[in-house]
Amino acid sequence: MTYEIKHHLTEAVVMAYSAGTLPEAFNLLVAAHISMCDECRALVAAHEFVGGAILEDCEEIALSDDALEACFSKIETGAKDQILVPATPVSSQNENSVLPQPLQDYVGGDLDAVKWRKVGGGVQQAILRTSKEATVRLLRIPGGCEVPDHGHHGTEMTLVLQGAFRDEFSEFRAGDVEICDADVEHTPIALEGEDCICLAATDARLKFAGFLPKIAQPFLRI
Amino acid sequence: MVDAVDAPRVLKRSSGKVQVAQTTKIRDQDEQYWLSLIVRVRDDQDKKAFGDLFRHFAPRIKGFLMKSGSSDTLAEEVAQDVMATVWQKAGLFDPARASVATWIFTIARNRKIDILRKQRRPEPEDLPWGPSAEPDQEDTIALQQDTVRLRAAIAELPEKQRDLVKQAYFGELSHSEIATETGLPLGTIKSRIRLALERLRHELK
Known part of the structure; x- marks a missing residue:
């Protein structure tokens, strides 16, 4: 893209997106924008670090005694619905497509x-x-x-x-x-x-x- | 199958590598430590290393979810799902782009959206930048140091401001209630990721 994007997302929107608290409709718009804008994609990533820091310093709540074992059985049986992990290395985007x-x-x-x-x-x-x-x-x-x-x-x-x-x-x-x-x-x-x-x-x-x-x-x- | 799970902590693994026994003593090297554990999960399917990750992160994920309004049962379930994903997808973790806590946070967030809100989470266009075979050591170290600094900076924010940031992440504030300027020192991390993106785009050409 030769045009340099001039109008970006606001920090509040980026923060809400990174936190996962935006309504789905806005989530879609943000996901589409950061597919076109590395500047905002980097800002999202930075806010995910804030999420990591908050998780790290979050109050711990004990799990049940057999939680780790339960987790291992989940791993062995293979979780049925997979959680999307960021940056799965596939990209099929056609250069000429209009929609991200x-x-x-x-x-x-x-x-x-x-x-x-x-x-x-x-x-x-x-x-x-x-x-x-x-x-x-x-x-x-x-x-x-x-x-x-x-x-x-x-x-x-x-x-x-x-x-x-x-x-x-x-x-x-x-x-x-x-x-x-x-x-x-x-x-x-x-x-x-x-x-x-x-x-x-x-x-x-x-x-x-x-x-x-x-x-x-x-x-x-x- | 879960040999190392409830066993008392030992100083040596069968492979002979020295195992750090007390997580409380390694505060300063937290990031490096979690990194070394996830590498062992990734490369050796090391259950002992996973157990240590689990004991540290699972109760925090559960705490995070309950702060976000989830019930005890659901939070426990999600924490287990998230950690199971950490085991299954450890190969996708890229230390040049995320800290362990950041990566686990994003997995938990995605799970939270899936389950609590029963919505799809639109994912941005994937970039073909899975972890490179040899992540740049310097980049990795620099990013992990940034992570430590960011945590410290958040801890030093005035209490009111820090609470607002936390509320935003726990979903207690809508996007229009979040301050336009959060005052978070994110410039360094943002530039580092931005550079990595530029490099990637260049390689793709």
């Missing part, structure tokens, strides 16, 4: 596997299945198109995967992430050129400023 691997895992393939639904104004979306605390969707915005002016009750994170958009605050290109807290109103517009593909996660319903979009809200499921 964690997203492909949810979509079931790259961009051509996404089941888009029209949401008006030329914009398309695909909601990805995650736990209910927050929602995450892929958005496809044709160049020059606008996403309706909206504020939100909770946090909204947007990761650009292809193309670019700008809003009142800045310009965002592939790999960039915009984090908007509650009550920020903004109007993202896709820059001219190829479709802007974004991943957007929210932990509460968006609230739209205009009348029409409010009616559309139940259909948009946002």
Whole structure:
């Protein structure tokens, strides 16, 4: 990637991700971003060291007397559901794919596997299945198109995967992430050129400023 | 099958290697010690070494999980699962990228997400950087020293600040409640990992 990512994750988000306390929807967005951004990947790793330090200094609670033996029998029988261990050495990511691997895992393939639904104004979306605390969707915005002016009750994170958009605050290109807290109103517009593909996660319903979009809200499921 | 498990601690293993008997005396070399144990688990399937790791880490994992809201039974179960994974996946541990405590923490965290929250944990794109056959000794030592320094720095944080960091890791704070600036001295570790990533990307080209 020739573009140097300018908009990164905040330390609070990185810490929550490393601690494993983010809702699944945000987890997915962070995993996708750090697949594209070594800077944030390193920051996540550093925060995992904090986790290690907290574990090390954590209050000990005694296990049952036969716990070690029980553990050895687990090892011998082979645990049925494997725990994912970080950095399993496999990578099948195709250089030309638009979606980073964690997203492909949810979509079931790259961009051509996404089941888009029209949401008006030329914009398309695909909601990805995650736990209910927050929602995450892929958005496809044709160049020059606008996403309706909206504020939100909770946090909204947007990761650009292809193309670019700008809003009142800045310009965002592939790999960039915009984090908007509650009550920020903004109007993202896709820059001219190829479709802007974004991943957007929210932990509460968006609230739209205009009348029409409010009616559309139940259909948009946002 | 579990020959070394309940046996009293001995100073020598059958292979003749000297075994440190008292973990309390090795505080300063903690990191090196856990590292040596995990290497023995990895290379020799050494049950005695695993037993020492288990006695140290399992009660902490259990404590960590109970702090995170898990019941006694579940925390015990998870602690055993995590340690079983440590045995099974010891070959994937890379001392140039993580301390033993950090690695075990990430396994426990992933298990916690799987079980307590019944969610998938989206994993970032894997990098093909399993442990290299010959991890760079200097990198390894430097990183383990960073780890010791970080622990000390966390211990020296003002109590209120330290509590906030702990709460974040125990899941008592949401991401929007975590301070934007945590004041944690993570620069050195971050740069070291960043360099390792750069080197890896370069090798892949």
